[in-house]
Amino acid sequence: MTHAPHARPLILGIETSCDETAAAVVGDGTHVYSNVIATQHDLHSRYGGVVPEIASRAHLERIVPVVRDALGEAGATFDDLDAIAVAHRPGLIGSLLVGTSAAKALAWSRGLKLIGVDHIVAHLHACHLGAGPDAGETTGQPNPALGLVVSGGHTSLFRVHGPLDVEVIGRTIDDAVGEAYDKAAVILGLGYPGGPAVDRLAAAGDDHAHDLPVSRLGRESLDFSFSGLKTALLYKVCGQPLGSGKQFERDGSALTDRQRADFAASFQRAAVTALMVKVNRALDRFDADTLLVGGGVSANSRLRSELDALARARNITVRLPAPEHCLDNAAMIAGLAAARYRAGMFDDWTLTASTRSGVATGRVAV
Numbered sequence: 001m002t003h004a005p006h007a008r009p010l011i012l013g014i015e016t017s018c019d020e021t022a023a024a025v026v027g028d029g030t031h032v033y034s035n036v037i038a039t040q041h042d043l044h045s046r047y048g049g050v051v052p053e054i055a056s057r058a059h060l061e062r063i064v065p066v067v068r069d070a071l072g073e074a075g076a077t078f079d080d081l082d083a084i085a086v087a088h089r090p091g092l093i094g095s096l097l098v099g100t101s102a103a104k105a106l107a108w109s110r111g112l113k114l115i116g117v118d119h120i121v122a123h124l125h126a127c128h129l130g131a132g133p134d135a136g137e138t139t140g141q142p143n144p145a146l147g148l149v150v151s152g153g154h155t156s157l158f159r160v161h162g163p164l165d166v167e168v169i170g171r172t173i174d175d176a177v178g179e180a181y182d183k184a185a186v187i188l189g190l191g192y193p194g195g196p197a198v199d200r201l202a203a204a205g206d207d208h209a210h211d212l213p214v215s216r217l218g219r220e221s222l223d224f225s226f227s228g229l230k231t232a233l234l235y236k237v238c239g240q241p242l243g244s245g246k247q248f249e250r251d252g253s254a255l256t257d258r259q260r261a262d263f264a265a266s267f268q269r270a271a272v273t274a275l276m277v278k279v280n281r282a283l284d285r286f287d288a289d290t291l292l293v294g295g296g297v298s299a300n301s302r303l304r305s306e307l308d309a310l311a312r313a314r315n316i317t318v319r320l321p322a323p324e325h326c327l328d329n330a331a332m333i334a335g336l337a338a339a340r341y342r343a344g345m346f347d348d349w350t351l352t353a354s355t356r357s358g359v360a361t362g363r364v365a366v
């Protein structure tokens with residue numbers, strides 16, 4: 001069987017920033033030929049969160065077979081590639097080091113270009129991935145797009161001047177929205193990772209059963225805050241803290257299924273409303289025709305339907321990633337790397353892993 005030639009540049013992406021070991025082959029920034037993700041949820045679930053040392057070790061064990069699978073599924077070999085891209089920031093340092101070292105070693109030994117990518121900016125690129133009519137970058141529009149990244153580690157609003165030129169206009173001052181979802185799941189006894197479980201359960205609950213706080217911050221603020229919501233849920237479910245502050249009057253185990261669903265739905269209403277308030281404020285302030293959304297929480301059913309309604313009400317385009325590109329994946333890494341490839345922005349062997357994003361504040365070229 002003969003295959004159509006791959007679109008170029010053909011890039012192998014590697015993603016190991018947290019607890020997914022992922023590799024993907026993407027052509028011309030948007031054509032996803034393979035997208036392999038080995039999750040480690042089974043290893044971390046009993047701890048209720050990611051254990052960094054376990055994550056690094058698991059990445060080491062999985063990285064070679066995952067890369068091999070990604071090339072195999074794409075029908076490509078190292079000789080077909082133009083570059084190897086890696087998420088080298090932000091994330092858990094031990095995890096990032098595995099991916100960064102693997103990418104450097106593979107690129108060096110195969111004589112390929114090396115491209116380091118910021119994981120947060122890559123989440124914004126995820127909505128351009130795919131083979132459908134919707135795929136491709138938004139170009140030629142008069143106004144910069146707005147961007148919303150909602151993940152386990154970040155909650156930020158951007159003006160997207162170009163794929164490699166983003167400006168932070170709002171960010172969380174405490175917890176990320178995904179982190180709040182994961183904590184809510186622990187409080188409600190739903191296990192890890194919590195976001196999908198809370199989302200599923202919310203569908204069966206009354207979202208007005210409890211009045212949980214929606215953070216707005218100052219009237220002009222585009223920043224987010226989720227720690228108050230998390231604490232409010234904890235106190236409503238478990239009662240007041242006793243003595244040391246670690247013990248509570250009761251725990252979530254006494255809840256009925258109905259009560260649990262009502263808490264999940266009420267939490268979800270508050271969390272998504274807090275996001276939508278800031279998205280609306282940003283759209284009021286900046287002329288934008290397009291909103292790009294990415295990160296694990298962009299899989300959330302309520303957020304997706306509220307964003308759909310927003311698109312219609314404001315007559316703007318909202319671009320959401322396909323479900324498989326919401327959570328951490330390497331296709332978004334290889335996809336964004338195509339923009340750096342075209343700009344001739346390559347890295348050398350001094351590329352290092354970093355816990356911090358390159359887009360924490362202000363306008364930056366990435």
Ligand code: KG4
Nearest residue numbers: 151152153178195196199296297300327328
């Ligand atoms: O982007 P991501 O895979 O990893 C980070 O970069 O952090 O996001 C993971 C986060 C987790 O907190 C997870 O609970 C949350 O995304 N998440 C969701 C849903 N699916 C994943 N949160 C709410 N609703 C969902 N359906």
Ligand code: ZN
Nearest residue numbers: 151295296328
């Ligand atoms: Zn992520």
